[in-house]
Amino acid sequence: MADMHIDHKVLSDLREIMEDGYLQLVQTFLDDSERRLGQLHAARSAVELGAAAHSFKGSSSNMGAVALATLCQELEDKARHPPLLGIEDLINRIDLEFAEVQRFYRAEHHRISAG
Amino acid sequence: MAVETDVSQDGKKLTIKIKGRFDFGKHQAFREAYERQPRRPDAVIVDLQEVTYLDSSALGMLLLLRDHAGGDEADVRVVHANCDVRKILAISNFDKLFDIS
Amino acid sequence: MADELGLTVLVAEDGAVDRLLLAQIVRRQGHEVFTAENGQQAVDVFKARRPQLVLLDALMPVMDGFEAARQIKALAGETLVPIIFLTALNEEQALVRCLEAGGDDFLAKPYSAVILAAKIRAMDRLRRLQATVLDQRDQIARHHHHLLNEQRVAKAVFDKVAHSGCLDAPNIRFLQSPYALFNGDLMLAALTPSGDMRVLLGDFTGHGLPAAVGAMPLAEVFYGMTAKGYGMAQVLREMNAKLKRILPGDMFCCALLVNLSMQRGAVEVWNGGMPDGFLLSTGGKVLSALSSRHLPLGVLGAEQFDDQTEVWPLAPGERLLLMSDGVLETADDQERLFGEQRLRAVLADNRNPALLFDELLDALQRFGGRARDDVSLCDIRMLGAQLPQPMAMLPQDLGRCSAMDWSLNFDVRGESLRRFNPVPYLVQLLQEIHGLRSSAGTLYSVLSELYSNALEHGVLGLDSRLKCDAPGFADYYQERARRLQVIEEGYVRINLAVEPLAAGGRLKVEVRDSGEGFDVQRVLAQPLPEQGLSGRGMALVRRLSTVARWTEGGRCAHVEFIW
Numbered sequence: 069m070a071d072m073h074i075d076h077k078v079l080s081d082l083r084e085i086m087e088d089g090y091l092q093l094v095q096t097f098l099d100d101s102e103r104r105l106g107q108l109h110a111a112r113s114a115v116e117l118g119a120a121a122h123s124f125k126g127s128s129s130n131m132g133a134v135a136l137a138t139l140c141q142e143l144e145d146k147a148r149h150p151p152l153l154g155i156e157d158l159i160n161r162i163d164l165e166f167a168e169v170q171r172f173y174r175a176e177h178h179r180i181s182a183g
Numbered sequence: 184m185a186v187e188t189d190v191s192q193d194g195k196k197l198t199i200k201i202k203g204r205f206d207f208g209k210h211q212a213f214r215e216a217y218e219r220q221p222r223r224p225d226a227v228i229v230d231l232q233e234v235t236y237l238d239s240s241a242l243g244m245l246l247l248l249r250d251h252a253g254g255d256e257a258d259v260r261v262v263h264a265n266c267d268v269r270k271i272l273a274i275s276n277f278d279k280l281f282d283i284s
Numbered sequence: 285m286a287d288e289l290g291l292t293v294l295v296a297e298d299g300a301v302d303r304l305l306l307a308q309i310v311r312r313q314g315h316e317v318f319t320a321e322n323g324q325q326a327v328d329v330f331k332a333r334r335p336q337l338v339l340l341d342a343l344m345p346v347m348d349g350f351e352a353a354r355q356i357k358a359l360a361g362e363t364l365v366p367i368i369f370l371t372a373l374n375e376e377q378a379l380v381r382c383l384e385a386g387g388d389d390f391l392a393k394p395y396s397a398v399i400l401a402a403k404i405r406a407m408d409r410l411r412r413l414q415a416t417v418l419d420q421r422d423q424i425a426r427h428h429h430h431l432l433n434e435q436r437v438a439k440a441v442f443d444k445v446a447h448s449g450c451l452d453a454p455n456i457r458f459l460q461s462p463y464a465l466f467n468g469d470l471m472l473a474a475l476t477p478s479g480d481m482r483v484l485l486g487d488f489t490g491h492g493l494p495a496a497v498g499a500m501p502l503a504e505v506f507y508g509m510t511a512k513g514y515g516m517a518q519v520l521r522e523m524n525a526k527l528k529r530i531l532p533g534d535m536f537c538c539a540l541l542v543n544l545s546m547q548r549g550a551v552e553v554w555n556g557g558m559p560d561g562f563l564l565s566t567g568g569k570v571l572s573a574l575s576s577r578h579l580p581l582g583v584l585g586a587e588q589f590d591d592q593t594e595v596w597p598l599a600p601g602e603r604l605l606l607m608s609d610g611v612l613e614t615a616d617d618q619e620r621l622f623g624e625q626r627l628r629a630v631l632a633d634n635r636n637p638a639l640l641f642d643e644l645l646d647a648l649q650r651f652g653g654r655a656r657d658d659v660s661l662c663d664i665r666m667l668g669a670q671l672p673q674p675m676a677m678l679p680q681d682l683g684r685c686s687a688m689d690w691s692l693n694f695d696v697r698g699e700s701l702r703r704f705n706p707v708p709y710l711v712q713l714l715q716e717i718h719g720l721r722s723s724a725g726t727l728y729s730v731l732s733e734l735y736s737n738a739l740e741h742g743v744l745g746l747d748s749r750l751k752c753d754a755p756g757f758a759d760y761y762q763e764r765a766r767r768l769q770v771i772e773e774g775y776v777r778i779n780l781a782v783e784p785l786a787a788g789g790r791l792k793v794e795v796r797d798s799g800e801g802f803d804v805q806r807v808l809a810q811p812l813p814e815q816g817l818s819g820r821g822m823a824l825v826r827r828l829s830t831v832a833r834w835t836e837g838g839r840c841a842h843v844e845f846i847w
Contacts, residue, residue, distance in 0.1 A: 078394065085397060086308055093304050100300045122343065127301040129394040239489040243534025246583065250533050255588075275538065275557040276579045 073168045078132030091180045094173050097131050105166055108143075108159065117155075118147035133169045136162070186212040190220070197224040199248075202233040205241040213244050217251055227252050232263035237271055249280060260284070289408055292316045294335040296326035296352065297370060298344045302393070306339060306370070309397045313404065323347025327355045335365070337407060339391065342371045342382060350385035357386040364414035366407035370395075431492075438496050439465055446503035449474040450481065455665040457641050467658040468495030468537075469608050472503055474510040477711065477728035480545045482510050482519075485558060485606050485662060486581075487538040498537060498582075501526050513708045513728045516543050516552050517591035520581075524589045527582030536582040540574070540606055544598065546669045547729065547824065550757065551598045554591070556580045559609050560624075566601040568637040570628075571754070574604075595761040597754055600668040603637060610658035614648050622651050669824075688717055688789060691781035698775070701739060702768050706778065707731045714780070719788055719847035726828050727845070733821040734795040734841045735776060740764060742797025742839065743774040774798045788847040794840060801837035 086093050104124040111117040125140035139162045146152060186209055187200040199216045201209060217227065227248065231237070249257050260282040264272065272283055293315045297303040307317045318333050320326040324347045326340060338356060342349040353367050368389045369382040382390060388410070389403055442465055451458055451473045460471050468488030475481055484506055488495040502523055509519045520541060527537055538557030545552070555561065556578035563571040578590055598604075614622040630647045634640045641663045648659065692713070694706055711728045714720055720727060740746045744767045750760040779794040808822065826832040831844035 081397070082305070085312060086305070089304070089308055093301065093308075096304055097301045119343070123299055126393050127299045130302055130305055132394075239538075240534070243489050243536070246536070247534045274559065274576050276576060279579055280583070 073133060073135055073165065074172055075132040075134045078130075078134075082132065091177065094177045094180070097127065098170065098173055098177065100127060101166065101170070105163070108162070114147045114150055114152060117152075118144050121147060128169070131169075131173070133165075136165045136169055139165055185209060186216050188216045190224070194222055195225040196228065197226070198228040198230060200230040200233070203235055205231065205234045205237045205244075207238075207240040210240070210244065214247070217248055223252070226258040226260065229259065229261045230263055231261060231265070231268055234264070234268060237268045242271075242275055242277065245277070245281065258282075289405070290314050290316070291337050291404070291408060292318070292333065292335040293404075294318045294320065294326065294329055294333070294338045294340075296320040296323070296329075296339065296344065296349070297341040298322055299341075302341075302370075302395075306395055309395060309400060310339070310404075313397070313401050315404075323349060323352035326352045327359075330356050330359060330365075336411060337404065338365060338367045340367055340369055340387070342369050342378070350381055353382075353385040353387055362418055364411050366411055368403055368407065435466055435493065435496075438493055442496060442500055442503075445500050446470075446472060446507075449507060453481065455481075455667050456483075457663040459641075459645065459659065459661040461657040461659065463657040464660055465496045465499060466492050467610070468499070469610070469658050469660045470499050470502065470537075471660055471662060472506050474507050476510055476543075477513045477725045478545075478547065478732055479725065479729070480543055480547070481664070482506075482516070482541070482543045483604075483606070483662060483664060485540045485561075485608060485660060487558060487608055487658075489535050489537075494535065498527060498531055498535065501530060502537065502581075509708075513711055513732070515705050515708075516541060516554060516593050517703075518705065518708075520554055520591045520593075521586065521589060524581045524584065525586050528585060531582050536580040538576075538580040540576075542574075542604060542606070542664075543593075544604070544664065544666060546600075546667050547733075547821070549597055549599060549666075549669070550595050551604065551666070552593045552595050554578065554593045559607060559612055561604060561606040562631065563596055563598065564603045564605060564631070564637060564640070566599075566637065568631070568634045568640060570631055571602070572596060574606075592765055593761075595757060597751070597757045598666045600666050602666050603640075604662075604664040604666075605631075605640070606662040606664070608658060608660035610656050610660060611644075611648065614652040614656055614659065616651055617653065622648060626651065688782045689784055691779065694778045694780075696776050696778075698772055701743065701771055701774065701776065705735070707735050710778065710780065714791070717782060717789070717791070720791065720845065723845065723847070730825050730828050730843060731778075731793065731795075733825055734793070734843065735778070737821060738776045738795050738797035738799070738841070741802065742799030743776060744768065744771070745799060785846065790847075791845045793843045793845075795843075796836070796840045799839060801839040804834040804838045 082093065083090055101124070104120065104127070107120040108117070108124060111120050121140045121143040125137050125144060128140060129137035139158065143155075143158050143162065146155060146158065185202050187202070189198040189200070190196070197217065197220060199213070201213070229245065229248070245259070245261070249259050252259055261272065262284050264283060269283065272278065272281075277283065293310050295303060295307045295310060295317055296319070297306060298321050303319055303321070307319055311317050318329050318335060320329045322344045326338070326344075327347070330338065340349045340353055344352070349369060353369075356365065356367065366388045367386060368391050369387040370391050370393070371378070371382065379390065388407060391400055391403060449472055450456070451471065453473070456473060458471060460469065461467075464471070468490055470484065470486035470488070472484040472486075473481065486499070486502065488498050505523050505526055506519065509522060523539070539554075540558040540561055541554045542561070543552040551563070553561070553574045555574055555576045557576050557580035560576075561574035563574065565571050574594070577594075584590075612622055612624060612627065626647065627644075630644050631640070634643055641661065644661065694710065696704055696706055707728070710731060711724060714727055715724060741748060744764060746760060746764055746767070750756045750763075775798045777796040781792040783790050825841070825843060829843045830846045831842070833842050834840065835842060
């Protein structure tokens with residue numbers, strides 16, 4: 069399951085690079101990403117939506133959540149070309165994908181703090 | 184190379200060919216051309232065919248060459264000088280010191 | 285993989301995750317990291333910490349990356365602070381914006397540590413290169429400043445040595461840049477004791493101090509010897525010898541030396557390497573060109589040096605126009621040179637000689653536009669013969685004015701006549717006589733006249749009637765030179781006797797030559813203009829002395845001065 073949602077090469081690089089800071093990074097991502105998802109839902113214009121998608125895409129890709137990043141890219145592209153067709157559906161898919169990613173990183177967090 | 188040298192088979196004739204501007208920028212290369220020879224040649228030929236411009240520092244360099252080649256006993260020839268260059272050499276009467284053609 | 289670099293780096297990124305990750309990547313590469321969350325913070329941190337490298341997110345709140353980049357670049361000034369934009373932007377327009385804002389490179393997300401390291405290394409190379417360039421620029425500016433100062437000092441010294449002499453005489457107009465000295469251009473003018481005007485135009489090889497340094501000894505010789513009345517040949521030989529001795533082998537001085545003798549109505553010329561000078565009629569027509577016939581000064585040893593001068597007649601109102609090669613070499617914006625043809629055209633077009641100088645300057649200005657430092661011009665108008673003025677001689681020890689009673693016999697014989705002129709030495713000697721000091725000019729004129737008559741007409745047997753026109757002049761002096769060259773016998777004998785009188789004293793001068801003599805009565809009986817140029821000399825001698833008579837069939841001139 070983790071293979072489709074998280075790029076393991078990126079993951080192992082992250083662990084290596086961050087060293088003792090890995091836990092903090094994971095925590096920061098968990099907090100930050102929830103907030104960003106909220107921003108996405110709260111967006112009232114195409115511009116806001118595009119910007120929120122853009123930012124979310126950045127941090128997702130850095131954390132190896134490639135599928136999530138791709139979806140955000142799609143959303144960013146769509147937001148630039150009104151009318152916004154199929155937006156609702158796309159946002160739903162983002163929610164679902166994020167849930168998987170969140171689950172994974174929560175497990176990571178648990179693993180590290182316990183270990 | 185802006186300054187080319189050529190020595191005859193028997194080592195008696197040294198030809199120094201200058202290309203482009205014959206001015207202070209050629210100072211180092213010109214000196215090395217005649218100072219680096221293992222034996223003093225009997226005659227030195229300075230070929231100015233491809234010289235586009237010549238100023239008083241070039242005249243000075245020729246004087247140094249002449250001193251090095253034996254002063255009054257030296258056989259230094261300046262060849263293939265174009266019209267403008269010959270005029271400069273003529274005004275300074277350098278034909279009294281060098282064989283110019 | 286810690287580098288040797290160890291830079292200070294600013295990471296400005298609004299995403300918390302990205303910021304954390306990037307900061308760590310950079311830190312692990314051996315650098316010190318400061319972070320900022322938005323554009324304004326980035327600028328503030330930059331001001332406070334002055335990092336050497338900046339990683340900047342393009343889209344940030346409060347102030348975006350583009351504006352932050354502009355402000356940071358402005359704050360950095362001359363120093364290169366590389367800015368690497370962090371961007372997920374994949375449109376060319378956006379990337380162009382980054383560059384326009386001052387960005388030096390981009391880094392895409394997801395961040396690759398390897399790529400970042402390579403970019404940082406490359407940017408650092410650029411940064412250090414810029415720092416080197418600025419440092420070298422500052423060094424060069426300092427050196428330049430020093431050099432300018434050295435030149436200022438050199439010029440001050442030179443001005444003391446080479447004072448303007450008689451360049452401010454009413455019959456001389458000249459143009460010379462204040463920087464002429466550092467182009468090796470020299471212009472000197474002085475009067476001989478007999479009132480001859482001697483002018484030297486010189487052009488040393490090289491530029492800057494090396495060119496200027498040779499000018500000082502040359503000026504000293506010129507002024508010293510001219511004031512003492514030495515002839516052109518002697519002055520030339522001395523100047524050549526001095527320069528040959530002190531200058532390095534590749535340095536020399538092109539020179540044009542002229543001596544205007546109002547008494548003789550002639551100009552004596554020596555040109556070694558300078559452009560043609562011109563003799564102009566009162567109407568401005570070119571009478572002849574004074575071309576370079578000799579090697580420049582400082583090239584030949586004493587044995588080979590040729591001091592042969594040319595003599596041309598010059599009537600009052602006629603002029604000499606002398607110039608340095610800066611005139612002919614004035615270039616227009618297409619690098620074409622003013623050249624001889626244009627110069628000749630200006631001379632030909634001129635109607636009023638008094639305006640020639642200005643017309644020439646005007647023509648140069650219109651042609652070239654930019655003023656050059658090496659344009660030297662001199663326009664000398666020939667004056668009529670005048671009585672010599674009481675000369676201010678060089679400072680000398682004013683001895684006691686005691687009565688003097690002595691005599692001296694001085695013979696110049698045979699080959700010595702070729703080179704040796706005793707007149708300056710004898711005049712120096714006569715300076716010892718206090719009462720004669722103010723008449724130095726007179727004494728010099730009289731002695732010179734008598735000596736040259738004795739030599740030219742007496743010993744060499746030249747007929748002064750040859751000197752009636754320009755070709756005749758040239759022939760006369762050529763013949764003079766030729767006969768001097770082969771002379772073996774003959775003499776000029778000078779006897780000086782000083783005796784005290786009740787109040788003052790008397791100087792008796794006798795000049796004898798080994799020649800044939802001449803019909804004194806006949807020459808003196810002729811009206812002044814027909815006495816010819818040497819006749820003018822005899823009248824002058826009679827006018828300047830207390831007693832003057834010619835005995836022994838014209839072979840002995842006897843002159844007295846009483847004070």
